[in-house]
Amino acid sequence: MISTYWRFLFALLFISNICESFAINNISIQPNESFDGLGKQIQFLEDTEHQLTFQEILSPKYQSLFKYGKQEIPTYGLKDLTLWVKIEIEHFDQFETPYVLEIGYPTFDSITYFILQESTIIDEGFLGDRIKFSEREIRHKNFIIPLELNKGNRTSIYLKIRNKGSIILPISIKTKEQLFAEDISEEISYGIFYGIMLVMLLYNLLLAFSARSISYIYYVGIITGNLLTLSALNGHAFMYLWYDLPWWANHVIVFGIGLWILASNQFALSFLETKKYFPRYHWVFRFMKLVAIVIIILAFTADYSISLKVANYSLLINCLVLLFSGIYFWSKKVKVAGIFTLAWSVYLIGVLLYTLRNLGFLPVTSITSHVLEFGAIAEVILLSVSLGYKYRLLETDKKAAQENAMDLMAQSQKLVQEQNEELERQVSLRTAELEQKQEEILTQNEELNSKNESLLEAQQIIKAQNTKLKEYTDDLEAQVAKRTSDLESTNAELAQNVQKLEQYAFMTAHNLRAPVARLLGLTHLLEISPDTEKSDWLDIISKIKEEGDSLDSVIKDLNAILDLRKEVEEDKEWIDLSRTLAQTKRILKNSIELSGAEINFDNSAFNEIECNPTYVDSIFYNLISNAIKYRSSKRKLKLMIGTKIYKDKKIISFADNGMGIDLEKNKDKLFGMYRRFHTHVEGKGLGLYLVKSQMEILGGKIQVNSEIDKGTTFTLLFPFT
Structure with a gap:
């Protein structure tokens, strides 16, 4: 008995739920009644294969697959599918006013609709933005399907929707009168929106032409x-x-x-x-x-x-x-x-x-x-x-x-006015002096005229001589100014030469002191020990010879430095840099082959330079030989010689991937005489000194950029000729 009671109770609940569900989803229309947002009261079927036909949709198999929507306005995003929509409408009274079905999303590609009453198709058609707007039955921005709702009939509407964009379904059922009445306020809002946008467009277009x-x-x-x-x-x-x-x-x-x-x-x-x-x-x-x-x-x-x-x-x-x-x-x-x-x-x-x-x-x-x-x-x-x-x-x-410019203009005008006033003052003074002299001359002329009319000719001669004297004076002033300029240039050159002579004297005293002192010491040893054994004598004589050679090398280096001080302007000529490089390669052929060095030359900027050929040969020789001497044992030597023109300079760069120099430690000593930074190879430390001295004599500069174990770049800046 209890079991039967519970079964009866569950049955009532089940029937109640079915009725409630039916009441929610059922669309029953009374005259002049309208429905918006029908998403929960209509059914949907997704055809992802795009193959179902309307006859297949009517079959029980697919009818059972239709599901009610969960939103008042369903959205399917950008899914690639064909959406079937089923709308069931019950109407029990005679409808005198025509009804329409509105789909409020105007960008659907295609909507195929079928309207059935009593299982008979009473209307079908095709809508979408793929056909001309003028071919629509009802001219409206949204898609409108006219409905004929007869008394006591049940109407079924099927929609086949295909869209490559978003699928959004704001579906409503209303009278045609309500459709156009509701459009009024919405179209006014859109009109305001388009009006604002068009006004802003035209306004800014006018500003574009007026303000350029x-x-x-x-x-x-x-x-x-x-x-x-x-x-x-x-x-x-x-x-x-x-x-x-x-x-x-x-x-x-x-x-x-x-x-x-x-x-x-x-x-x-x-x-x-x-x-x-x-x-x-x-x-x-x-x-x-x-x-x-x-x-x-x-x-x-x-x-x-x-x-x-x-x-x-x-x-x-x-x-x-x-x-x-x-x-x-x-x-x-x-x-x-x-x-x-x-x-x-x-x-x-x-x-x-x-x-x-x-x-x-x-x-x-x-x-x-x-x-x-x-x-x-x-x-x-x-x-x-x-x-x-x-x-x-x-x-x-x-x-x-503009205000700043006006201030500057005012200042300029004030300065010009002051200069004009000063000029007028000087002109006035000079005019007064000339007038005074003119009066003196007139007085003298009157005196001379009173004494003898014959002196008129002499006066004319004197006047002509005065003119010539003025011209001579002007010419003399110009010559004195030129001579003064020449003397100043000569004095500057003499001062520079005196400084160079002082440096040379200092270098001579510094570089000769050590070998001379050692020679004196060795000869003194011979004087003190005349009975020294022969082998010791030979050692002393050998040392004396070594010091003599060292002294000779120092003297030759000093002579080379003296040669740098000679005048180079008369020896200038146009030098072919490719030929200079080829000559240097011939001189260093053995060193290049032994080291396996790779030397490249980019002369795209220029290939000729007007300069002293001896200096250019020396510069190429010293920089290339230094690159070979101080190459890295970890990699093949690559030397890149490049050219560039910048402003008033012709630039030649020598960039290698050698051992590099610690510039922070040796920056002030880099171009010094007898300065060496690597002792594993032979050298005197004179090459960079000669290069720097030669560049200064030529009116140019040398710059260096280097990193330890990465390489060194020497940049030569020649004056543009």
């Missing part, structure tokens, strides 16, 4: 991209503009997004002046411009589903790039970056919410459906404000620069 600023043109491109995309998404562009161009209607959304990304990044480049102030950040915007161009090309060449996905994700990334760029430039104290960042942050919120809705991550609400329009309005207004603010700053800077 390219930034306004880029800004107009942003507004145009927004208008193209949003008007196409809302169905107004297809309804009013290209109603007979369905091909363009299916590509304009991706094209508009690409245009918007291209214009926004070009605007950011121009507005923030990244090439001038942030060259390292410049490539980010250039990369996004390249992405925009790819999107525009894909809009006309790639499959719509692919190009739309690329455009949506690129749009989101582009907004993030612009937002973080604005924040970065704001942190760098760029004045206009604040409003720029605010504009993109507002628009980014709109793009983010709208994109997430299209991808199926957010539900369809009035906010997610229209947030893009609000974001676009805020963006264009704030960007327009930022442009105005920027040009106000430019005008302020221009005004400050």
Whole structure:
């Protein structure tokens, strides 16, 4: 008995649940009644293979697979599927007013509909943005299906929806009168939106021509991209503009997004002046411009589903790039970056919410459906404000620069006035002196005229002689000035020669002191010990010979240095550097072959130089032989000789990969006489000293850059001739 009771109770609950479910999902229409957001009251079947026919859908097998929706406005994101929709309507009274089924998403590629009453198809048709707008039965931006609801009948509606973009299903049933009545307020809002965008477009276009600023043109491109995309998404562009161009209607959304990304990044480049102030950040915007161009090309060449996905994700990334760029430039104290960042942050919120809705991550609400329009309005207004603010700053800077220029002009005029006054004063003094002299001459003339008229001829002669004397005086002053200049140049040259003679005297005393002292010591040994054994004598004599050779080498080095001081201007000639290098290679042939050195010469900048050939041969010889001597034992020697012209200098560089020099330790000693930094090879430490001295005599310079175990580069700077 108890068991039967529980069975009865469970049966009642089961029947109650079924009735409740049926009550929720059933669509029962009374006259003048309307339904919005029917997602939970209609059924859906996903055909991922795109193969099901309407006859198959009517079979019990597939009828059992239909499921009721879980949202009032179902969204399927960017899934590649064919969606079947089943709508069951019960109507028990006579409907005098015609009803319609509205699908409020105007970008579907194709909608095939079938209307059945009493299992008989009473109407069928095809809708979508693949056919001309003028061929629609009811001219509306959304897809409208007319319904005939007869008394006591049950009507079944089947929709076969195929779309390569997002699938969003805001489905409603209402009277035709209600359809157009509800459109009034919505169309007014859209009219305000388009009006604001068009006004901003025309206003900034006029500013672009009046202010002659390219930034306004880029800004107009942003507004145009927004208008193209949003008007196409809302169905107004297809309804009013290209109603007979369905091909363009299916590509304009991706094209508009690409245009918007291209214009926004070009605007950011121009507005923030990244090439001038942030060259390292410049490539980010250039990369996004390249992405925009790819999107525009894909809009006309790639499959719509692919190009739309690329455009949506690129749009989101582009907004993030612009937002973080604005924040970065704001942190760098760029004045206009604040409003720029605010504009993109507002628009980014709109793009983010709208994109997430299209991808199926957010539900369809009035906010997610229209947030893009609000974001676009805020963006264009704030960007327009930022442009105005920027040009106000430019005008302020221009005004400050003009005021500064006026101050400088005033100072200049004051200086010119003072100079004119001084000149007038000097002219007045000179005029007074001349007038005084003229009066004296007139007095003398009067006296002479009173004494003898015959002196008139003598006066004329004197006057002519005075003229010649003045010319002679002027010429003498010019000669004295020239002679003074020559004497100053000679004195400077004498002072330089005296300094060089003092250095030479110091070097002579310093370099000869040691070998002479050793020679004196050895001869003194011979005087003190005359009975020294023969072998010791021979050792002493050998030492004396060594010191004599050392003294001879020092004297030869000093003579070589003296030779550097000779006049080189008369010995200048045009030298073929390739020939000089070839000659040096011939001299160092054995050393080059033994070391396995690789010597390369880049003479693309120049191959000839007007100079003293002996000095150039010596410089090439010393630098190449040093590179061979001090090569690294860890790698093959590579010596690169390069040429370059910079301003008024001809530059020859010798770069090797040898042992290198510790410049921090030896920088002040590098070009000293008898300075050596590696003792594992023979040498006197005179080569770099000679090179530096020769370059100074030639009027040039030598520079060195070196790292231990990496190599050394000597740079020779010759005066341009």
